[in-house]
Amino acid sequence: MAAPSAPLDPAEDPSLEELVVARPFLSRHAFDGLVLEDVPLSSIADAVGTPTWVYGAGTMRARARHLRAALQASGMDVHAHYAVKANDHLAVLSLFAAEGFGADVVSEGELRRARAAGVPADRIVFSGVGKSVSALRLALGEEIEQINVESAEELEMISALAAAMGRTARVALRVNPDVDAGTHEKISTGRAQDKFGIPFAEAAALYARAAALPGVRPVGLAAHIGSQIETLEPYRAAFARLADLVHTLRAAGHAVETVDCGGGLGIPYRNQPVPRPEGLAAVLRGAFHNLDVRLLVEPGRWLVGPAGLLLASVILVKQTEGARFVVLDAGMNDLVRPAMYDSWHGILPIAAADLVLPVEPADVVGPICESSDTFARRRRLPPLGPAARVAILDAGAYGAVMSSAYNARPRAAEVMVDGDRWTVIRERPPLEALWADEHVPAPATQTAPLSRAPAPA
Numbered sequence: 001m002a003a004p005s006a007p008l009d010p011a012e013d014p015s016l017e018e019l020v021v022a023r024p025f026l027s028r029h030a031f032d033g034l035v036l037e038d039v040p041l042s043s044i045a046d047a048v049g050t051p052t053w054v055y056g057a058g059t060m061r062a063r064a065r066h067l068r069a070a071l072q073a074s075g076m077d078v079h080a081h082y083a084v085k086a087n088d089h090l091a092v093l094s095l096f097a098a099e100g101f102g103a104d105v106v107s108e109g110e111l112r113r114a115r116a117a118g119v120p121a122d123r124i125v126f127s128g129v130g131k132s133v134s135a136l137r138l139a140l141g142e143e144i145e146q147i148n149v150e151s152a153e154e155l156e157m158i159s160a161l162a163a164a165m166g167r168t169a170r171v172a173l174r175v176n177p178d179v180d181a182g183t184h185e186k187i188s189t190g191r192a193q194d195k196f197g198i199p200f201a202e203a204a205a206l207y208a209r210a211a212a213l214p215g216v217r218p219v220g221l222a223a224h225i226g227s228q229i230e231t232l233e234p235y236r237a238a239f240a241r242l243a244d245l246v247h248t249l250r251a252a253g254h255a256v257e258t259v260d261c262g263g264g265l266g267i268p269y270r271n272q273p274v275p276r277p278e279g280l281a282a283v284l285r286g287a288f289h290n291l292d293v294r295l296l297v298e299p300g301r302w303l304v305g306p307a308g309l310l311l312a313s314v315i316l317v318k319q320t321e322g323a324r325f326v327v328l329d330a331g332m333n334d335l336v337r338p339a340m341y342d343s344w345h346g347i348l349p350i351a352a353a354d355l356v357l358p359v360e361p362a363d364v365v366g367p368i369c370e371s372s373d374t375f376a377r378r379r380r381l382p383p384l385g386p387a388a389r390v391a392i393l394d395a396g397a398y399g400a401v402m403s404s405a406y407n408a409r410p411r412a413a414e415v416m417v418d419g420d421r422w423t424v425i426r427e428r429p430p431l432e433a434l435w436a437d438e439h440v441p442a443p444a445t446q447t448a449p450l451s452r453a454p455a456p457a
């Protein structure tokens with residue numbers, strides 16, 4: 001088990017200046033305040049209101065190209081599939097499709113979204129521990145690139161469905177390499193006690209079973225050991241085990257064409273050092289260079305996380321004996337990561353004047369009736385007054401996709417910036433939309449009498 005992380009010392013937080021400097025797509029201007037790419041964030045907040053997600057398309061494109069260049073430079077045959085669950089907005093998916101990325105999907109909804117955004121079926125990989133029958137039928141009908149199988153039970157299920165449809169699915173076995181990715185408990189996926197993947201010791205027998213079954217053709221292996229991975233060591237350990245397994249399978253006479261190495265590359269939320277794509281590429285090369293396999297990677301967070309932020313307004317500042325609470329109009333229903341994973345997000349005022357005032361500690365909280373609705377504790381911020389606006393940084397991944405309507409709060413609007421232009425890519429829904437699909441039963445419209453038979457012993 002990963003040791004519970006020690007609470008972060010606010011004295012070691014990066015300063016507002018350091019947060020801006022470390023993010024090349026952000027800048028602060030004497031009149032316009034905080035600017036994303038070439039758009040002042042205050043003009044978006046003025047026009048669209050808050051809370052609003054803002055994504056930088058130029059930033060996403062630059063990251064996609066950086067990653068691709070690093071993979072290409074490794075000299076390996078590596079293909080990148082964007083992990084749709086990190087941010088599944090159609091505008092984001094079509095951006096990565098246009099950059100030549102495939103997609104990694106985990107549900108029928110994501111599969112249909114990826115297709116709607118123009119990702120070709122033969123560039124789609126389907127992962128997930130519980131794929132529904134209807135999702136699998138769709139995947140088989142569309143002849144997607146690959147289905148990553150997570151259990152012996154699922155292999156039998158896919159074989160039966162595919163054989164009945166007269167299809168042969170390309171399947172990879174997702175193995176659980178039993179390595180600790182050193183990340184938060186809730187986003188670690190590659191240890192023996194996690195629900196994901198096929199136990200390493202059972203993989204070779206299951207591969208043989210797959211080779212014998214109708215409707216499936218085993219093409220390789222897959223692994224995904226977790227998310228927000230901050231060192232290369234867990235990757236090195238997992239890939240070494242995968243490479244060993246490729247040798248074992250080939251020695252037993254099986255064809256292994258492809259290894260899907262998953263996602264998980266971390267980003268510097270708190271300006272901490274994290275591996276670069278070049279480092280990951282070197283580890284891939286180290287593990288697989290003499291194996292003649294086609295590699296896949298499935299980055300999500302790394303591509304979109306730093307390219308997005310959540311704009312929020314200060315409702316009021318509440319001063320108590322021991323603390324100053326800055327209460328925002330964004331809450332944990334919008335961005336749940338701090339409540340769910342104790343994650344640290346940079347918070348910057350967006351007005352030019354607020355960016356230069358002296359700072360003092362404040363707790364930044366949302367309006368929701370839960371104590372966990374807290375974005376930051378003892379954060380050094382200027383004395384923000386009511387109506388001041390802030391940007392919660394690095395919110396492009398696992399932000400809007402994880403939001404809910406808790407406390408009857410509609411989902412926030414979404415905006416995409418591209419250079420000096422910006423577009424609303426998702427409207428803020430009217431409040432009435434929250435209950436438009438609800439029904440109140442009329443009195444006694446239906447009866448379902450109890451049989452009153454005794455319960456079986």
Ligand SMILES: *Cc1c(COP(=O)(O)O)cnc(C)c1O
Nearest residue numbers: 083127224227263264298300301
């Ligand atoms: C979530 C997930 C990813 C993406 O993880 P990131 O940490 O966002 O890069 C990739 N592959 C699979 C199978 C996943 O479940």
